[in-house]
Amino acid sequence: MEDPIRVLIVDDHDMVRSGLAVFLETFDDLELVGQASGGQEALHMCRKHEPDVVLMDLVMPDMNGVAATEAIYDEFSSIQVIALTSFSDRSLVHRALQAGAIGYLFKNVPIDELAQAIRAAHKGKPTLDPKAFRVLVEAANGQPPLGHDLTDRELDVLALLAEGLSNPEIAERLVVSRSTVKTHVSNILAKLEVENRIEAAALALENGLVGREGEGSRV
Numbered sequence: 503m504e505d506p507i508r509v510l511i512v513d514d515h516d517m518v519r520s521g522l523a524v525f526l527e528t529f530d531d532l533e534l535v536g537q538a539s540g541g542q543e544a545l546h547m548c549r550k551h552e553p554d555v556v557l558m559d560l561v562m563p564d565m566n567g568v569a570a571t572e573a574i575y576d577e578f579s580s581i582q583v584i585a586l587t588s589f590s591d592r593s594l595v596h597r598a599l600q601a602g603a604i605g606y607l608f609k610n611v612p613i614d615e616l617a618q619a620i621r622a623a624h625k626g627k628p629t630l631d632p633k634a635f636r637v638l639v640e641a642a643n644g645q646p647p648l649g650h651d652l653t654d655r656e657l658d659v660l661a662l663l664a665e666g667l668s669n670p671e672i673a674e675r676l677v678v679s680r681s682t683v684k685t686h687v688s689n690i691l692a693k694l695e696v697e698n699r700i701e702a703a704a705l706a707l708e709n710g711l712v713g714r715e716g717e718g719s720r721v
Contacts, residue, residue, distance in 0.1 A: 507620060509526055509532055511537045514539050525613050536551045541569055545570060553581060567585060583603045584629070687699060
């Protein structure tokens with residue numbers, strides 16, 4: 503019997519790491535060798551354990567997954583990285599793959615498919631979620647950039663949302679009604695194709711639609 507594929511989990515959420523750890527235990531050919539909560543720790547764990555495959559979250563506070571992936575590939579030619587994220591925006595897909603990720607999957611992927619992706623990565627074969635593949639096709643066809651259809655006022659709301667302000671606080675800051683803010687937030691979520699304001703804020707910061715600490719706001 504061949505040695506199991508050694509896997510490192512990188513995610514800043516404890517529950518996600520715990521869930522993935524349980525998942526790995528169900529497959530005899532996969533072995534968890536470590537967990538990291540950020541990019542810097544991931545690089546340290548790679549030096550310590552030299553895993554075969556890394557499951558890499560992309561949006562993390564200390565060093566994001568794109569930078570961590572690039573650093574890992576710069577130092578370890580034998581380690582394969584699979585981006586495992588909640589975000590499907592074009593910029594993030596491109597940057598993750600350009601950094602060296604051999605796969606791009608979403609966190610709701612069925613466990614059997616994730617296991618197959620890990621096995622494929624270990625053999626040097628890429629795995630792309632259909633959504634990520636569609637993003638690349640759209641980019642090749644000249645689709646407009648993320649957030650191109652956001653209005654100036656929606657960008658203002660997005661900047662304040664990224665600061666962590668609630669709808670009532672945004673309404674007070676912009677001197678508009680709460681219902682107006684609610685409408686803007688709904689439009690923002692729809693245009694960015696995300697499910698909640700937390701994802702919208704993370705996506706906006708990650709792609710430079712707004713600055714850190716609301717630098718992108720014109721308010």
